[in-house]
Amino acid sequence: xxxxxxxxxxxxxxxxxxxxxxxxxxxxxxxxxxxxxxxxxxxxxxxxxxxxxxxxxxxxxxxxxxxxxxxxxxxxxxxxxxxxxxxxxxxxxxxxxxxxxxxxxxxxxxxxxxxxxxxxxxxxxxxxxxxxxxxxxxxxxxxxxxxxxxxxxxxxxxxxxxxxxxxxxxxxxxxxxxxxxxxxxxxxxxxxxxxxxxxxxxxxxxxxxxxxxxxxxxxxxxxxxxxxxxxxxxxxxxxxxxxxxxxxxxxxxxxxxxxxxxxxxxxxxxxxxxxxxxxxxxxxxxxxxxxxxxxxxxxxxxxxxxxxxxxxxx
Numbered sequence: 001x002x003x004x005x006x007x008x009x010x011x012x013x014x015x016x017x018x019x020x021x022x023x024x025x026x027x028x029x030x031x032x033x034x035x036x037x038x039x040x041x042x043x044x045x046x047x048x049x050x051x052x053x054x055x056x057x058x059x060x061x062x063x064x065x066x067x068x069x070x071x072x073x074x075x076x077x078x079x080x081x082x083x084x085x086x087x088x089x090x091x092x093x094x095x096x097x098x099x100x101x102x103x104x105x106x107x108x109x110x111x112x113x114x115x116x117x118x119x120x121x122x123x124x125x126x127x128x129x130x131x132x133x134x135x136x137x138x139x140x141x142x143x144x145x146x147x148x149x150x151x152x153x154x155x156x157x158x159x160x161x162x163x164x165x166x167x168x169x170x171x172x173x174x175x176x177x178x179x180x181x182x183x184x185x186x187x188x189x190x191x192x193x194x195x196x197x198x199x200x201x202x203x204x205x206x207x208x209x210x211x212x213x214x215x216x217x218x219x220x221x222x223x224x225x226x227x228x229x230x231x232x233x234x235x236x237x238x239x240x241x242x243x244x245x246x247x248x249x250x251x252x253x254x255x256x257x258x259x260x261x262x263x264x265x266x267x268x269x270x271x272x273x274x275x276x277x278x279x280x281x282x283x284x285x286x287x288x289x290x291x292x293x294x295x296x297x298x299x300x301x302x303x304x305x306x307x308x309x310x311x312x313x314x
Contacts, residue, residue: 002029003122004114005258005265010302012269013289014314016262025247027254028261030126031240032216038127039235041219044211045131045167049230050221051208052169056128057176057184058202060120060215064107065147065154065180071096089305108151114272115152116179120200121268122261124215128175128202129264133165136286137267138172142274144182155180158271169207177271191222273300 005028006012019026032038045053075097077083083095090111099105107113128134137160144156158177164170178184189197191210200215210222221227238255247254266286274282276297283292291297305311 001026001258001261003261003265004118004268005122005261006269007112007114008301008303009266009269009273009289011314012262012265016258018313019258019262024258025244025254026258026261027240027244027247028122028256028258028265029240030122030256030261030264032123033126033130033256034238034240034243035216036235036237037213037216037218038130039237040232041127041211041213042131043233043235044219044221045204045206046133048167049209050204050206050211052206053132053167053173054169054205054207055174055176056132056202056204057178057188058124058128059178059183059200060116060124061180061199062116062120063154063180064113064116064119064152066105066108066151067145067148067153068151069148070150071100087306089303089309089311091306110147110150110152113152114269115147115156115275116154117156117158117177117271117275118268120179121177121271122265124200124202125175125177125268126256126264127213128204129267130260131204132162132167132173134162134173134175134267135165136263137162137270137284139281139283140270140274141281142271142276142278144275144278146276146278152272153275155182156271156275157182158274160267160271192220193222193224195220273297276300 006015073096074094077095107119139161141159145153147153156179160175162173162175164172183197184203188203192212198214202213204211209226212220221230244254246252270284277294280294282294282297285292289301
């Protein structure tokens with residue numbers, strides 16, 4: 001499955017449950033999960049190189065949002081293009097050309113994409129989720145601009161509180177996501193000792209040090225004076241696609257199967273709900289797939305498919 005696994009929380013939960021029930025071989029398209037850089041980062045955190053983790057800041061400079069309203073026009077559907085099929089389960093609407101939807105700007109549209117966080121969060125949250133062995137969040141809060149009627153917003157800042165794990169310093173751990181022009185606070189950036197903040201990545205703040213994990217690059221440890229002579233260990237890697245093919249043949253298992261990728265996607269998609277309710281701390285009941293303190297937020301847990309496009313079980 002491609003990332004994010006689904007558009008909505010309920011869909012993710014059902015796909016995860018059915019894959020487990022049917023004993024299906026699955027692998028989500030977070031291919032960096034299997035590479036040296038991400039697996040090395042997980043190893044460093046879980047072996048306590050920077051101590052117990054107090055907090056994490058993670059971000060992407062992409063801007064899969066649009067503050068403008070949908071254009072008030074109808075364009076001719078290109079010859080050979082089945083617009084009704086492309087819409088799928090989404091509500092029927094006129095075609096708009098000029099790159100408004102295709103090939104990539106559908107990510108900006110509420111009914112089709114999940115914004116920057118949904119697009120990149122499953123990649124960049126992945127080593128955070130894996131290294132800290134995170135489970136479902138306790139709460140999520142957005143401090144950015146809400147989406148408009150048609151499009152996701154840009155410049156998100158979303159705060160999560162997760163239950164603590166053996167790899168965290170406390171009973172809970174805070175993880176904050178930023179995208180667009182938003183970045184971690186200056187005091188967090190200062191922990192990099194003057195090194196540039198990459199366009200995408202994560203900063204883990206531990207009790208004994210700091211780890212920067214740029215997106216698709218090797219982890220770096222701080223303060224430099226403490227880790228200058230540290231030798232990075234070797235870690236096991238895999239070809240993400242070959243691993244899936246081999247598992248289908250009965251040889252081994254996959255590292256990003258839906259039992260892992262499902263809860264990861266749910267955590268990311270919670271942020272997609274939170275941005276609709278800025279400055280509101282949403283408390284999450286994962287077992288029952290519902291927010292406990294904001295009934296309106298529960299309307300975005302599960303979407304309705306248009307007539308004729310219903311899917312049994314969803």
